[in-house]
Amino acid sequence: MPASSETDTGSAFFSAFAxxxxxxxxxxxxxxxxxxxxxxxxxxxxxxxxxxxxxPSSFGGGDNFVVPTGSSNIxxxxxxxxxxxxxxxxxxxxxxxxxxxxxxxxxxxxxxxDARYGVATEAMAMxxxxxxxxxxxxxxxxxxxxxxxxxxxxxxxxxxxxxxxxNETIQSILDGAN
Amino acid sequence: xxxxxxxxRGSQARRQIAGLLFVLPAxxxxxxxxxxxxxxxxxxxxxxxxxxxxxxxxxxxNYELLLKDRRFWGxxxxxxxxxxxxxxxxxxxxxxxxxxxxxxxxATSIYRTAFFLPVVVGFSSASLLWAWFMNVDSGLFIxxxxxxxxxxxxxxxxxxxDGVFWSIIVMVVWKTVGFSMILLMTGLQSVPSEIVEAAHxxxxxxxxxxxxxxxxxxxxxxxxxxxxxxxxxxxxxxxFYSISNCGPRNSTLTAVYWIFTQSFVSxxxxxxxxxxxxxxxxxxSISALQLWLLRTPSEDAK
Numbered sequence: 001m002p003a004s005s006e007t008d009t010g011s012a013f014f015s016a017f018a019x020x021x022x023x024x025x026x027x028x029x030x031x032x033x034x035x036x037x038x039x040x041x042x043x044x045x046x047x048x049x050x051x052x053x054x055x056p057s058s059f060g061g062g063d064n065f066v067v068p069t070g071s072s073n074i075x076x077x078x079x080x081x082x083x084x085x086x087x088x089x090x091x092x093x094x095x096x097x098x099x100x101x102x103x104x105x106x107x108x109x110x111x112x113x114d115a116r117y118g119v120a121t122e123a124m125a126m127x128x129x130x131x132x133x134x135x136x137x138x139x140x141x142x143x144x145x146x147x148x149x150x151x152x153x154x155x156x157x158x159x160x161x162x163x164x165x166x167n168e169t170i171q172s173i174l175d176g177a178n
Numbered sequence: 179x180x181x182x183x184x185x186x187r188g189s190q191a192r193r194q195i196a197g198l199l200f201v202l203p204a205x206x207x208x209x210x211x212x213x214x215x216x217x218x219x220x221x222x223x224x225x226x227x228x229x230x231x232x233x234x235x236x237x238x239x240n241y242e243l244l245l246k247d248r249r250f251w252g253x254x255x256x257x258x259x260x261x262x263x264x265x266x267x268x269x270x271x272x273x274x275x276x277x278x279x280x281x282x283x284x285a286t287s288i289y290r291t292a293f294f295l296p297v298v299v300g301f302s303s304a305s306l307l308w309a310w311f312m313n314v315d316s317g318l319f320i321x322x323x324x325x326x327x328x329x330x331x332x333x334x335x336x337x338x339x340d341g342v343f344w345s346i347i348v349m350v351v352w353k354t355v356g357f358s359m360i361l362l363m364t365g366l367q368s369v370p371s372e373i374v375e376a377a378h379x380x381x382x383x384x385x386x387x388x389x390x391x392x393x394x395x396x397x398x399x400x401x402x403x404x405x406x407x408x409x410x411x412x413x414x415x416x417x418f419y420s421i422s423n424c425g426p427r428n429s430t431l432t433a434v435y436w437i438f439t440q441s442f443v444s445x446x447x448x449x450x451x452x453x454x455x456x457x458x459x460x461x462x463s464i465s466a467l468q469l470w471l472l473r474t475p476s477e478d479a480k
Binding site: 003004006007009012068069070134136137140141142143147148151152155 | 230231232249313314315331332333334336337422423424426427428431435436439443444445
């Protein structure tokens with residue numbers, strides 16, 4: 001592994017891959033748009049992440065539309081959300097690299113665009129996301145157990161131990177939240 | 179009541195009012211930017227407040243949680259060590275520099291400016307700069323060392339706790355030594371030269387003049403430089419956020435970083451406020467201790 005991989009924060013994801021010495025890189029659907037615009041001559045393909053028994057697996061990430069409690073603009077918010085999920089807007093957003101979130105209009109929205117997006121949309125259909133109020137604490141936090149686990153298992157000596165520690169920490173965070 | 183008495187008392191009152199008016203802007207700033215936020219933090223620490231929801235009164239619940247928070251006390255321990263080592267390093271470099279630039283010479287003003295310049299670069303900018311300097315592929319130190327043949331394989335400075343720690347110490351010394359140097363320099367210059375000359379005539383050598391005459395007379399300046407340095411290091415955040423993101427797997431987690439994470443990533447503003455209060459109390463006690471240790475004997479006699 002390149003020496004910089006241990007401390008990479010994601011800023012060098014694509015430059016490392018595009019350098020030509022890395023055969024496979026795990027990433028998300030946003031990679032398609034970035035690679036197409038920044039490294040147009042690169043010849044690459046897209047496929048699913050392998051699951052524990054060989055079947056494809058995927059992680060459904062992305063951003064959310066959220067209406068805080070007590071908002072006085074609920075109707076306007078509802079109208080906006082309807083607007084964003086309309087087929088026309090899903091098509092427009094797809095042109096700018098934002099995957100259509102409606103599976104039923106996905107094919108129509110991606111019509112004429114890069115065929116690799118189709119793989120990403122299929123992956124999203126089987127994607128799973130842990131849904132929890134403390135998601136941030138567990139996955140996004142730089143002091144959280146997920147990053148700790150990844151670091152320990154790739155760069156440490158004891159993978160099983162890393163699993164156990166991560167499980168315990170995640171469980172305690174979940175317990176603490178309820 | 180004589181006329182002059184009335185006039186004297188009138189001008190006295192006017193001077194007092196004038197003094198009050200002069201201090202008023204500063205008082206307003208202190209109140210708005212320090213006292214009110216302090217009050218708000220105390221208020222917040224008694225509440226349970228997810229950032230995007232309503233605050234609920236929770237009494238001392240946050241403080242109870244705080245006592246059991248292993249991560250926070252671990253972070254405080256790390257911050258203590260970091261503070262001690264950083265203070266030693268900064269003073270170790272600032273003192274020789276202060277002695278060096280104290281003597282008027284041809285190039286001393288250039289040296290003073292050169293040493294002080296890093297201080298005016300913002301801490302976040304400097305941290306970001308150093309984060310990229312230390313990058314193993316596209317930085318400055320490792321590629322240069324490879325070119326010069328000092329090392330034969332790239333070493334990722336940021337991948338080990340020691341590497342991160344000492345790199346950050348170097349960066350902080352580079353950044354803040356100019357300020358301590360200037361403070362110590364003014365302290366050295368404030369020592370009356372007659373006393374130093376008298377000691378010289380009495381046969382004291384360079385080292386004795388420094389250790390027994392100049393240093394004790396610089397107590398107040400030393401106290402100031404030390405308190406600023408220690409307070410700054412206890413509250414260290416920028417460099418740990420930009421350079422190491424609390425280090426390879428949470429090993430360089432500082433107290434303020436933990437407060438930040440709890441408040442803005444875990445959305446527990448009340449808990450973050452309680453942690454801040456504890457940090458404040460610790461910092462005030464440390465500063466009080468320093469002031470007491472470095473008090474001038476004449477104040478003691480009072």
